[in-house]
Amino acid sequence: MTLTAESRAVYEREDLLTGCQAVAQAVRLADVDVIAAYPIRPYTEVMDAISKIIADGQLDAEYMIADSEHSQFEIVKHASSVGARAFAGSSGTGWCYGFEALVVTATDRLPVLFLVGNRALDDPGAFGVEHNDAMAVRDMGWLLCWASTAQEALEHVLIGYRIAEDARVRMPMALAMDGGFLTHSQHIVQIPSPEAVKRFLPPYDLGSRRLHPDNPISIAPQVNEDWVMELRRQNWEAARRARDVIVEAYHEFNQIFGPRYESPFFTEYMTDDADAVLVGLGTVAMPGRTAARRLREKGHKVGYINLRWFRPFPTVELRESLSRFKAVGVIDRDFAHGSPDDGGILLHEIRSCLYPARQRPVVVNFIAGLGGRDISIGNCEKMYSLTESAIGNEAMDGSVTWIGVRE
Amino acid sequence: MIKRVEVNYRGIFQKSLGKKIGSDIAIIATHMGQVGFSNGRYSDSPERNGIPCKYFAYVSPDLSEEELEAECGANLDIDTCDFSIVLDDTMVKGVEPWGWHGIRPINEKVTENGYLLVVSRKSHDELLRFIGKKPYPYHLAILEGDASLAGLWVYKDDLTHERVLGALAGLDPSLISMEAIEAHLLEKTHEQHRVDAAREAYETIRQHTRVVTPEEGIDWPYAPPVLPKWFDFPEGIVVPAVERGFTMGPRGQSRNTTFKRGTTKTQRPVVRFDLCTKCTLCWLECPDECFDPTPDGLYDVNYEYCVGCGKCAEVCPVQECIVMVDELRFEDNSSPWEAYKRDPAAYLEWAEEKKGTERVNYPFVTGTGVAVTAGQRVPEGKVIPVKKEVYR
């Protein structure tokens, strides 16, 4: 990407950045007030970058090194409650160590933004990508989305804050990035100008929920059976409202920064006349799209769908899109041992989303790239052909294939 | 057919007692070939000293265990009960177990021709001065005795448990029979005096039971609870703080209006303002912010919020200045300081009359009994310091 004349107005400069460094730049541009750090690979690099940005005086923020993820997450949660824009992040079992805090941040409806550098859960200690860590909050009232490039990562910090802080939503946001690949590999990234960001991202205002002597309230009193259902119902409603707010946010983003995103929830590639498609989260989009391109040259009608938003799940949009195809291959970079058909988490979400569809494609599942095992173009070609072979073969629906495992 | 029994008890003080009664009803009914089970009202937990709580027992001669469980098991509270046992008679003034529900009548759940069984030394008419009217007749049974108060660890074994079981058998042998009670107690304890206590109550309770007509009782002054719909209150689990406000004098301090908890008290402090040395200790040490400072340096008591812990009486350095008095001797929660200001002589007369001649104090470990001593009438304005040394 090179800066064009009109894009100069909205972009400050371009630079070679890792995904983590790109997120750090976005944190600077979002003028975040409070940041709490605690080390764990691979997300840590974002804090390395942010601390330097603060040390160099490019961002005015309170920056704490916490004693644990639990404290780290509680610090930003309470900073958010007094009206400060807050940022934190984690990976793997660190994310799980602070899980209690993640749960209450959602039920307290505090729009903190977290970076999750996806990492395999211990044991064994392993640093490579796996999506189970971020997936753990999927039912807790979180916004959860995956970036597949450093540019997307940067932009989704800004988009994320805008959606999370919207008065209709006010939910915490987890921005997930494939650990190792996206967090650490460097790409040319266009960095927006502060002025343009100001136009897109309004200041954080918690309104009548801000904890301050001028606004005396009690937050999260204890309740009994008289209240919990109503409170859950409120949060259910917010999660539903989030879908419209997401659409608005991307529309506005495109207007300011140019036509970046044709659709907010997922991006389709070579799907127009496709019979079989693969669906995946995160960086697998690169080999996925490349393989599709090469197979097209050989006459295969295949395409790739890069799912960005997992919570809220784009039920209607994805149902409409996927029911156009004869077969769908779902790539899970996670596991759900003992679940229906012993498939991955994404498989279950997509199948239940497709169940009411008038025309239902055959859905097959691939468990791939666990613990950072690479998913090659060859792997993707194999997944495409397996998916194609499922066309018209109902018996294959729900079949699970492990890709790239030694056997 | 289902027979529902609720046991109204004072949190912690009667936790073990309430549970013993509830579970024994279920066990004894089962021994009689009926189906029974018991449970506590979960929302009362965590229990707090003195706050009204409930324990339940359900008995059916004909339903299956599953049906009985389905009918009575998974409820926040029960809608009706055939027997409402009250282990401390001061609860007849109403109970407010938690916020938003207001003060509920003690006989709220009692069915037509059902029974309200109260452990008390008061008469039917004395109790009915506080109990709300019902649209239909029901029975008021009085089991003569004092409220059996104990702590978590030291249980007060004063046979109230056995006597309540006996009284229930006296009121309705088909719920639990005296024979079944006797067999159960002997099997469990081999102690005849427990059976005798139960039998004494069994034989006499009818003489202390009478029908209460729809005309009897008071018009209940407190509204039933209304909880907001999910869209009628702010998102994010937020409630407005109590509005800030303080002025000198009665009710001058702003207080929580959705939970008042005055029904926690079994005794209330009666103050002889003429003896007050304005040492401030009652106000300073009150764990419930119930004393309102007055312009003349005295401290009014807000009985709507006072929980009757007695700490003020204990720390007061003047003899007979603050005395804890049985809650059932009082009809209203009006300001004692205002009454004193209106007519000092009349107030002092009233205060002494309420205090009576006996002083009921509890020893350090509640379960070890009650100390009843003779009170003295201190002449107006005669300040006699308490010679208090905790370590004697």
Place this chain on the structure above:
Amino acid sequence: MAIVEPVQQFERIRNVHKVPLEELYTSGHRTCQGCESATVMRGFIKVAGPRTVVTGSTGCMYVANTSYMTTPWIVPWMHTQLGAGGSSAVGMAAGLRALMRKGKIPEEKINVISFCGDIGGADMGLSGISSALQSDYDLLIILYDNESAANTDIQATGMTTYGAQTTFTPPGKKYRIMQRRWKKNVAGMLAVGHPTCRYVATACATYPPLDFLNKVKKALSVGGPTFIHSYDPCPKGWDYHPRYSHDIGELAIRSGIFPLYEVHDGQVTYQHDARKNRVPVREFLMRQGRFAHLIDEDIDYIQKRVDEMWEEWEIPGVAPIKGGLKIARKSSATD
């Protein structure tokens, strides 16, 4: 780095008539009759004043106060998790400081106070509190110690007195005593372990009168991260009649089983010097049902440990170091 003025002038409340009359934690809370922890809540916010934000960790003072969607708080208050006594205070202080420095809210002194019970503060939350006491924020952490997980109906914690009966430590046919841990010395531990923390104190809500209030006032005026450990008699869990809450607290202090001191810039001062004329600890124990199962030898053992704390510790009640400073001779290292 701090941009808000950390120090308000400390003016001791000299007599009971000088205590602020207004309540900022008010009637209508579901605490037990005679709850001393409620008195702690009432007291700290009285002296802190309305320009204060408060968090409360899970425990009695959360569940019993803001019960069933109501609140007795007049100041802004927020629940925090059991182990977040320290981190919640840091979060609020950091947020307020950032917003003020960046001109997003008006600059003013806002007190940040976080309270937690003994299981939250002394067990689970210890690491977060330690880290808060290393920070440069103005915040006060109050540990209200009723010696049990009182909210879940009295389970033993690291702060429960040796020998006490709790639902986790019931006396039985084989073991008379199940609570065999000696009470953790949290205030001392935190004072000794955090050289830049300028103020750590222990307190009892109502004895001696005003002591607790003045310690809160002092902590807020000294500034920086500060810590107060209050010892709260609990009629529910300790099994004594609520009217005696003051007396039980007074006996704890006068028997020396709970040391009353403050450490201000390294200076230790005792508000009750139990090195002399201690009331026998039996007087404290035997007035509580939770010790009803103890026999003389148990009481003698507890008395022995208390005597040791006052007569043999290098800094009585604060640090269990005995025998003073010894320079090891080379050989003695291998003795």
